[in-house]
Amino acid sequence: MNKKPSIKFKRAAVVGVGLIGSSLARALRERDVAETVIGVDQDEDILARAKKIGVIDHGFSSLDEGVKGADLIILSTPVGALAEICRKVSDCAEDGALIIDVGSVKGVVLDAAKALPDRIFFVPCHPVAGTEQSGPEAGFASLFEKRWCIITPLERNDAPYLEAVKQATGLWTAIGAEVEVMDAAHHDLALAVTSHIPHLIAFTMVGAADDIESVAHGEVVKYSAGGFRDFTRIAASDPVMWRDVFLNNREAVLEVLGRFSEELAVMQRAIRWGDADVLYNAFSRGRSLRRAIVDAGQETAAPNFGRDEPHDSGEES
Amino acid sequence: MNKKPSIKFKRAAVVGVGLIGSSLARALRERDVAETVIGVDQDEDILARAKKIGVIDHGFSSLDEGVKGADLIILSTPVGALAEICRKVSDCAEDGALIIDVGSVKGVVLDAAKALPDRIFFVPCHPVAGTEQSGPEAGFASLFEKRWCIITPLERNDAPYLEAVKQATGLWTAIGAEVEVMDAAHHDLALAVTSHIPHLIAFTMVGAADDIESVAHGEVVKYSAGGFRDFTRIAASDPVMWRDVFLNNREAVLEVLGRFSEELAVMQRAIRWGDADVLYNAFSRGRSLRRAIVDAGQETAAPNFGRDEPHDSGEES
Numbered sequence: 314m315n316k317k318p319s320i321k322f323k324r325a326a327v328v329g330v331g332l333i334g335s336s337l338a339r340a341l342r343e344r345d346v347a348e349t350v351i352g353v354d355q356d357e358d359i360l361a362r363a364k365k366i367g368v369i370d371h372g373f374s375s376l377d378e379g380v381k382g383a384d385l386i387i388l389s390t391p392v393g394a395l396a397e398i399c400r401k402v403s404d405c406a407e408d409g410a411l412i413i414d415v416g417s418v419k420g421v422v423l424d425a426a427k428a429l430p431d432r433i434f435f436v437p438c439h440p441v442a443g444t445e446q447s448g449p450e451a452g453f454a455s456l457f458e459k460r461w462c463i464i465t466p467l468e469r470n471d472a473p474y475l476e477a478v479k480q481a482t483g484l485w486t487a488i489g490a491e492v493e494v495m496d497a498a499h500h501d502l503a504l505a506v507t508s509h510i511p512h513l514i515a516f517t518m519v520g521a522a523d524d525i526e527s528v529a530h531g532e533v534v535k536y537s538a539g540g541f542r543d544f545t546r547i548a549a550s551d552p553v554m555w556r557d558v559f560l561n562n563r564e565a566v567l568e569v570l571g572r573f574s575e576e577l578a579v580m581q582r583a584i585r586w587g588d589a590d591v592l593y594n595a596f597s598r599g600r601s602l603r604r605a606i607v608d609a610g611q612e613t614a615a616p617n618f619g620r621d622e623p624h625d626s627g628e629e630s
Numbered sequence: 631m632n633k634k635p636s637i638k639f640k641r642a643a644v645v646g647v648g649l650i651g652s653s654l655a656r657a658l659r660e661r662d663v664a665e666t667v668i669g670v671d672q673d674e675d676i677l678a679r680a681k682k683i684g685v686i687d688h689g690f691s692s693l694d695e696g697v698k699g700a701d702l703i704i705l706s707t708p709v710g711a712l713a714e715i716c717r718k719v720s721d722c723a724e725d726g727a728l729i730i731d732v733g734s735v736k737g738v739v740l741d742a743a744k745a746l747p748d749r750i751f752f753v754p755c756h757p758v759a760g761t762e763q764s765g766p767e768a769g770f771a772s773l774f775e776k777r778w779c780i781i782t783p784l785e786r787n788d789a790p791y792l793e794a795v796k797q798a799t800g801l802w803t804a805i806g807a808e809v810e811v812m813d814a815a816h817h818d819l820a821l822a823v824t825s826h827i828p829h830l831i832a833f834t835m836v837g838a839a840d841d842i843e844s845v846a847h848g849e850v851v852k853y854s855a856g857g858f859r860d861f862t863r864i865a866a867s868d869p870v871m872w873r874d875v876f877l878n879n880r881e882a883v884l885e886v887l888g889r890f891s892e893e894l895a896v897m898q899r900a901i902r903w904g905d906a907d908v909l910y911n912a913f914s915r916g917r918s919l920r921r922a923i924v925d926a927g928q929e930t931a932a933p934n935f936g937r938d939e940p941h942d943s944g945e946e947s
Contacts, residue, residue, distance in 0.1 A: 445934075446933045461855075463853075503853060507839065507853040508853065511857035512857050513897060517912070518827070518890060522823045523915065523919060525886065525889060528819060528824075533820075534919075534928065535810070535926065536778055536780075537824055538777050538928050539760075539821055539828075542928060545919055545923055547857045548913075548920065549920040549921075553910070555913050556913060560904055560909070566901055569838075569842065570898055573835060573838045576838045577891070581891075584887075587880070589873055592873045592876055592877070596869035598833075599832070603862040603863065604866075606862055609851045609852065612859045616763045617762070620932070620936055621772070621773075
C-alpha cells in the first residue's frame with residue numbers, strides 16, 4: 314500500500330474532527346493523499362487532542378482561517394450543521410476547491426449546496442462505515458477499507474464539476490473504499506433501510522428495556538448475552554449525529570418505519586394466535602441474507618462477531 | 631482449569647446434539663465433569679457427525695437406550711419438544727437421575743415437569759449463551775464461561791431435590807458459568823426483554839428490509855455496515871428454536887412487545903413533528919447501558935465488536 318496514490322491534495326481541511334473526520338485525516342496521511350492536514354473544530358479541546366495524537370498538522374477553531382489555502386475541504390460535522398457551514402464556506406473557500414461531506418442523509422445536503430457558487434466544487438459523499446465510538450481518538454485509517462462510499466452529485470454538468478466528481482471518487486478509492494453513484498432520494502431511502510431504522514429500533518429497544526419496572530437494570534445487563542447486547546452497540550452511537558439524521562430524513566424514515574411496524578404487527582398476531590408456520594417462515598429468511606453479507610465482505614463469518622473466546626479455548630485461564 | 635472438578639457424573643446423556651447440547655458435551659468432557667458422554671438424537675446424521683468430531687462417546691437415536699444408566703440427562707432440544715420428552719423420560723430414566731434442560735422459556739417447562747415422578751430430579755435451567763450457528767460442529771466448550779445460567783426449580787422441597795438443585799448449580803459452575811435462581815414467570819419476562827424481543831425485532835427488520843421493492847437486495851447487502859448487519863447476526867439463529875420460544879412465551883413476549891411498540895410510536899411522532907429534544911434524550915441513554923454491559927464482562931469494549939481490522943492496521947495488505 315506504499316505505492317504512490319493517483320490523487321494528491323496539497324492541503325486538506327477537515328471540518329469536524331470526530332470519529333469520521335479523524336479517520337479520514339489519518340487515512341489521507343497514511344495513504345499519502347494529502348500533504349498537509351488541517352483540523353477545524355469549534356471545540357479547542359478536540360483540536361488539541363487531535364494534534365497531540367498526530368491526526369492533524371494544525372488546528373483552527375475558525376472556519377475562515379482553517380480552509381484558507383485548502384484545495385480539499387471535508388465537512389464531517391453532524392448533518393444539522395451543514396447548511397450553515399455551506400453558507401460560510403461559499404465565501405471563504407479557495408477558487409477551485411473540492412468540497413466533500415460525509416453526511417448520512419443526502420437530500421438536505423443537496424438543498425444546502427444550492428447556496429454554493431460555481432467556482433467551488435461540492436461533491437456530496439456518504440461513506441457507509443463507522444463505529445459506536447466518538448471523538449478524534451476513536452478514528453482509524455482503515456475504517457473505510459472494503460466499505461462502500463455513496464456519491465450523490467449535484468445537478469451540474471460542467472466539465473470542471475464532472476472532474477471534481479472524479480477526484481472525489483479517486484480520494485475514496487485511494488483510502489480503500491468502493492464508490493457507488495446514485496441520486497440523493499434513493500440514497501436516503503436505501504440508508505433508511507440499512508442504517509437509520511436499525512439505529513432507531515436499537516435506541517428504542519434499549520430505552521424500553523431499561524424502563525420495564527419489573528425487570529431490574531442489573532438483570533438487563535446480566536442476561537444481555539441473550540441477544541440484547543447486540544442492540545446496545547449501535548444504540549451507543551453519537552446522539553447528536555443521530556438526532557440530526559432523523560430530523561433530516563423524515564420522509565424516508567417514516568416510510569420504512571411504517572413497513573417495519575406492519576411486519577411487526579403480523580408477527581405479533583402470529584404469536585397471539587400461535588401461528589407456527591408464519592413464525593417459522595419469517596425466521597427462516599435471516600440466514601441467507603446474512604450469508605450474502607458475509608460473502609460480500611461486509612461482515613465477519615465468526616459466530617458472535619468473533620467477540621467471544623476462540624472455539625478451541627478450553628484451556629485458557 | 632485442570633484441577634479436579636467438585637462434581638462428577640458417570641454417564642451423561644445429551645438429548646439433542648445441536649449448538650447448546652454439543653457445547654455442553656464438550657465442556658463436560660474438557661472439565662472432567664462426566665466420565666462418559668452419550669448423544670441422543672433422532673437424526674442419525676447428527677449423531678454420526680458428533681461422534682466423528684469427538685463430541686460424544688456413543689450415540690443413540692432411541693431415547694430409551696440413550697438414557698439407560700445415565701445419572702445425568704441433559705435435554706437440549708427446542709422447547710416445543712420438551713413436554714413429550716418429559717413424558718418419555720419419566721418411564722426410562724434411572725432412579726435418582728438428575729435431569730436438566732436448557733430451554734429459553736421456563737413456564738412451559740415447569741408445566742411439562744409435573745408429569746415426572748419423584749424418583750427422578752428435574753432442575754430447569756437456562757444458560758444465557760449461544761451463537762447464531764447451529765449443529766454439533768458449531769459447539770465449543772467455552773460457550774458458557776462468564777455467562778449466566780438461570781435455574782428455575784420445581785416446587786419441591788424434599789431434601790434429595792434440594793440436593794439435585796445444588797448438583798445442577800455445581801455443574802454449571804464447573805464449566806465456567808455463574809448461576810442465578812429465580813421463579814419461572816420472572817425468568818420468562820426478563821428473557822423476553824433481553825433475548826426474545828430483540829430476536830423478534832431483528833427477524834422482522836431483516837424480512838422488512840428484504841421486502842422493500844424500491845431498495846434492491848444487493849443494496850441491502852452492500853450498505854449493511856450502516857447498522858443493519860448487526861441485526862442479521864441474531865436473525866440468523868435457528869428458526870425452529872425461535873418459533874418454539876415465541877409459541878411458548880406468548881404472554882411475556884406480547885407484554886414486552888407492547889412496551890416496545892409504545893416507545894416506537896413516541897419516536898415516530900417525534901420524527902414526524904421534528905421534536906429534537908425527545909430524540910436527543912432517547913438516543914443519549916444507550917452509552918451508559920452499554921458501558922454497564924461491558925463492565926459486567928458480558929460484552930467486548932472493542933468498537934464494532936472488534937470484528938473489523940485492528941485500529942493501527944494502516945500497513946496491512
